Amino acid sequence: xxxxxxxxxxxxxxxxxxxxxxxxxxxxxxxxxxxxxxxxxxxxxxxxxxxxxxxxxxxxxxxxxxxxxxxxxxxxxxxxxxxxxxxxxxxxxxxxxxxxxxxxxxxxxxxxxxxxxxxxxxxxxxxxxxxxxxxxxxxxxxxxxxxxxxxxxxxxxxxxxxxxxxxxxxxxxxxxxxxxxxxxxxxxxxxxxxxxxxxxxxxxxxxxxxxxxxxxxxxxxxxxxxxxxxxxxxxxxxxxxxxxxxxxxxxxxxxxxxxxxxxxxxxxxxxxxxxxxxxxxxx
Amino acid sequence: xxxxxxxxxxxxxxxxxxxxxxxxxxxxxxxxxxxxxxxxxxxxxxxxxxxxxxxxxxxxxxxxxxxxxxxxxxxxxxxxxxxxxxxxxxxxxxxxxxxxxxxxxxxxxxxxxxxxxxxxxxxxxxxxxxxxxxxxxxxxxxxxxxxxxxxxxxxxxxxxxxxxxxxxxxxxxxxxxxxxxxxxxxxxxxxxxxxxxxxxxxxxxxxxxxxxxxxxxxxxxxxxxxxxxxxxxxxxxxxxxxxxxxxxxxxxxxxxxxxxxxxxxxxxxxxxxxxxxxxxxxxxxxxxxxxxxxxxxxxxxxxx
Numbered sequence: 001x002x003x004x005x006x007x008x009x010x011x012x013x014x015x016x017x018x019x020x021x022x023x024x025x026x027x028x029x030x031x032x033x034x035x036x037x038x039x040x041x042x043x044x045x046x047x048x049x050x051x052x053x054x055x056x057x058x059x060x061x062x063x064x065x066x067x068x069x070x071x072x073x074x075x076x077x078x079x080x081x082x083x084x085x086x087x088x089x090x091x092x093x094x095x096x097x098x099x100x101x102x103x104x105x106x107x108x109x110x111x112x113x114x115x116x117x118x119x120x121x122x123x124x125x126x127x128x129x130x131x132x133x134x135x136x137x138x139x140x141x142x143x144x145x146x147x148x149x150x151x152x153x154x155x156x157x158x159x160x161x162x163x164x165x166x167x168x169x170x171x172x173x174x175x176x177x178x179x180x181x182x183x184x185x186x187x188x189x190x191x192x193x194x195x196x197x198x199x200x201x202x203x204x205x206x207x208x209x210x211x212x213x214x215x216x217x218x219x220x221x222x223x224x225x226x227x228x229x230x231x232x233x234x235x236x237x238x239x240x241x242x243x244x245x246x247x248x249x250x251x252x253x254x255x256x257x258x259x260x261x262x263x264x265x266x267x268x269x270x271x272x273x274x275x276x277x278x279x280x281x282x283x
Numbered sequence: 284x285x286x287x288x289x290x291x292x293x294x295x296x297x298x299x300x301x302x303x304x305x306x307x308x309x310x311x312x313x314x315x316x317x318x319x320x321x322x323x324x325x326x327x328x329x330x331x332x333x334x335x336x337x338x339x340x341x342x343x344x345x346x347x348x349x350x351x352x353x354x355x356x357x358x359x360x361x362x363x364x365x366x367x368x369x370x371x372x373x374x375x376x377x378x379x380x381x382x383x384x385x386x387x388x389x390x391x392x393x394x395x396x397x398x399x400x401x402x403x404x405x406x407x408x409x410x411x412x413x414x415x416x417x418x419x420x421x422x423x424x425x426x427x428x429x430x431x432x433x434x435x436x437x438x439x440x441x442x443x444x445x446x447x448x449x450x451x452x453x454x455x456x457x458x459x460x461x462x463x464x465x466x467x468x469x470x471x472x473x474x475x476x477x478x479x480x481x482x483x484x485x486x487x488x489x490x491x492x493x494x495x496x497x498x499x500x501x502x503x504x505x506x507x508x509x510x511x512x513x514x515x516x517x518x519x520x521x522x523x524x525x526x527x528x529x530x531x532x533x534x535x536x537x538x539x540x541x542x543x544x545x546x547x548x549x550x551x552x553x554x555x556x557x558x559x560x561x562x563x564x565x566x567x568x569x570x571x572x573x574x575x576x577x578x579x580x581x582x583x584x585x586x587x
Contacts, residue, residue, distance in 0.1 A: 013483045014384050015492035021381040027374045028396055031460055036399070038414035038421065039407070081320045088317040092310055100318070102575045106325050108514075109567035109574075111521025112405075113541035114560040117548050118328045121335065121557075128331065129323075153324050185305055214404025216524035217541070221548065234406040234524065241410065241528060246419055253407045260402040268395060 039257060042250040054251040063233040064255075066144060070232070071212035074151035079205045082159025083197070089160070090167045104161070107154045112217025119150050120221035142224030147232060150218045155208030162204035163197055166274065170196060199274040206270055210263040214256065332564045335557035347547075347558040352535045356543035356559075359451065363526075363539060364519040367459040371515055375466025376508070380500075383474035384482065394471070400463045408460050409528025416447035416456075449531030454539060457525040462515045469511035470504055477503055506581040510574060517570040521563055 043051060054060070088094075089101050107115065123130045123140035133140060140146040170193065178188045216234040223230040231239070233256055240249035305313070337344055347353060378397060382390060400408065416422045422440075431437040439445075447453045481503070485495040501508075523541040530537045534546060540563060547556035 012385065013486045014479060014495070015486075016380060016496075017385045017387075020377040021385070021387070024374065024378040024381055024393070027377075028463075031456075031463060032396065032399055035411040035415050035460070036403070038411050041421075042414050081317070084313055085317045085321065088314050091304075092314055094314050098575075100321060102571050103321070103325050103329075105571055105574065106329065106567060109517050109570040110328075111517075111523060111541050111563045111567070113523040113544050114332065114521070114563045114567075115328065116523075117544060117553075117556055117560060118332050121553065122328060122331055128327065153328070156324055185309075210402055214402070214407070216404065216406050216527075234404050237404075237406050237410065238528070241406075241413070244419075246410075246414065246417070249410060250414065253404075253410055256404055256407060260404070264395065264398065264402045268391075 036257075039250055039253055042246060043254050046247050046251060050247070051251050051254075054248045055255050059227050059231065059236055060233070060252060060255075062228045063231050063236045066147065066230070067213055067232045067234075070144060070147045070151055071209050071215075074148055074155050074212050075205050075209040077152055078155045078159050078208050079201055082156065082204060083163055083201065086160045086163040086167055090164060105157050107156050112154070112215070113221075115153060115218040116150065116221035119146070119153060119218065123149060123222060141222060142226065142230060144230060146222035146224075147219050147230060150222050151212040151215060154215055154218050155212050158208040158211065159201065159204035162200045162207065162274070166197055166200040199270060199276070203267060203270040203274050206263060206267045210260065210267065213259065213263070329564065329568075332557055332561055335554060336561035338557070339554045343554060344558045344561075347555040348562070352538065352546075353543060353559055355535045356538045356540045357562075359454065359538065360520050360540040362451070363455050363458040364516055366455050367462050367519045368512060368516050370459055371462050372466050372508070372512055374463065375468075375470050375511055378467040379470035379474045379504075380496075382471050383477075384479050397464050397467050397471075400460055405461060405522065405524025406528055408525035409457050412453055412456050412460070412529050413448050416453060418448070420448075422447065448529055449533075450537060453529035454526050454537060457529045458519050458522055461522050461525050462519045465515035465518060466508065466511035469507045469514070473504055473507040474500075506577050506584065510577045510581075513570055513573050513577070517566060520566060 046054070085104065089097065089104075120141060121127050123133070123146060125131065125134055125141065127141075130140060138145070140149055174192055174196075175188050178192045179185070183191065214234060215232075216238070219232055220235060223232065223235070225231060225235065225239075233252060237249045237252045237256075240246075240252065304310070378393075381387075382393065414420045425431055426437055426440050426445075428437065447456070481499050482495050485499045486492075490498065521541060522539075523545075526539055527542060527545075530539070530542055532538055532542055532546070534543075538546060540559060544556050544559050544563075547553075547559060
């Protein structure tokens with residue numbers, strides 16, 4: 001790694017390797033890794049029974065069920081509608097398409113607190129949507145349905161943005177071949193197009209699901225704060241922090257972090273799988 | 284893919300073929316479903332923010348924004364973004380340079396580590412800084428230790444009542460954490476796709492390292508860099524969960540714009556909350572506009 005030897009096969013013509021890699025590692029260590037290590041340090045001050053008791057207490061268990069369930073459903077709904085949106089944006093022409101395409105990223109750009117108060121007010125009893133749902137006996141504010149709505153909102157762009165480039169790159173000859181061999185349009189979609197989109201759909205699903213699991217800002221306003229009913233896990237952690245019970249908060253954080261890491265790994269594998277079908281574009 | 288497929292690579296140029304298209308009824312139904320779904324989840328909330336913001340008239344709107352607490356929130360948000368965006372910009376360029384221009388073992392691990400802040404819940408992002416710098420954390424233990432290493436440092440920290448958590452430095456740190464990956468993520472794939480040959484040619488022709496970077500690399504990555512900075516800034520100004528944990532929420536002192544929105548909302552001052560929220564919604568729209576423009580510029584550049 002010292003000065004590049006003139007005889008060695010790999011000569012580094014470009015400078016700055018040690019400087020840039022060194023700074024990258026230093027910065028990541030200081031900002032990300034050392035603080036994250038504090039979580040595991042703090043957990044180690046708990047005994048195993050204390051830790052286990054905290055992460056299995058009823059409010060925590062209820063919050064896991066709610067967080068996982070609502071995130072899973074939201075990601076599923078997004079997978080279905082996201083595929084339709086991506087399909088429409090790639091294959092059809094209609095008025096305002098460019099605008100629609102640009103606005104798909106709104107949930108990425110809109111701060112979660114803004115999304116949170118907006119959805120809460122829209123779906124409240126007197127809100128634009130809430131007053132339409134009220135006569136039907138559907139309540140979104142302060143219910144699990146509200147949480148599902150908020151998580152659907154923030155997960156919306158993930159599926160569209162992972163499926164869209166793959167759909168753009170699909171070789172039309174495959175579809176033509178299938179239809180000239182006698183397949184009807186539905187069979188072409190089901191047997192030819194969908195299998196090629198599956199890795200991208202799964203990646204988008206996993207990304208939306210992972211984002212939803214940790215979501216806080218857009219959920220709390222519409223969810224209310226009813227223990228056992230509308231508390232997602234980040235809210236339970238926040239509750240422990242408000243009571244300065246850092247041990248409990250940290251134990252719950254460890255559970256969430258482990259789940260996040262497993263998901264991150266899964267997403268990496270899925271992305272590698274997706275890119276097999278997308279070798280022509282690197283972007 | 285066959286070489287012929289590359290003609291269909293450019294977005295918005297997919298040729299609609301009669302043999303493989305859907306019947307008009309299906310086509311219209313799908314467009315209808317997509318637009319209804321997007322209207323309900325995107326357009327309606329967006330319109331709602333601005334309608335509510337001006338519900339009590341334009342006078343009340345500006346009165347809310349001129350409020351000292353609102354001003355202090357705006358200044359604090361600008362400060363946090365003003366520190367975190369340049370820092371993460373330098374980090375992003377360094378990381379992308381090291382990863383895209385050189386081969387070394389463990390590159391994939393490094394890529395995963397850079398993405399890590401994206402997969403950590405904002406609440407946990409705040410929590411980790413409380414554990415490091417809070418009264419019960421590493422810094423607190425050090426400051427209150429009976430026999431600390433470097434006693435002068437402990438004394439200095441105690442004398443100056445040095446606070447990170449529930450104070451401005453904690454807010455800045457939490458903002459830096461949640462925005463770490465943005466610039467790096469944009470630049471790494473871009474620079475990997477561009478390869479090293481142009482920089483190597485510049486070096487062989489006698490350019491210094493800095494000259495190579497400024498005159499060859501930077502013009503090539505310009506639009507990607509701008510895009511990364513835009514996204515980084517949007518997140519930095521809008522971060523709520525992480526900042527909420529470390530801020531302590533002292534009005535007029537440690538409230539950022541999103542925290543000020545929450546405070547107004549909790550006071551049942553909905554019009555005020557939406558007035559301040561409209562600032563961030565407007566920022567989001569600018570972000571989306573710039574993004575579309577940068578993508579267009581990038582497409583033009585790639586065609587050359």
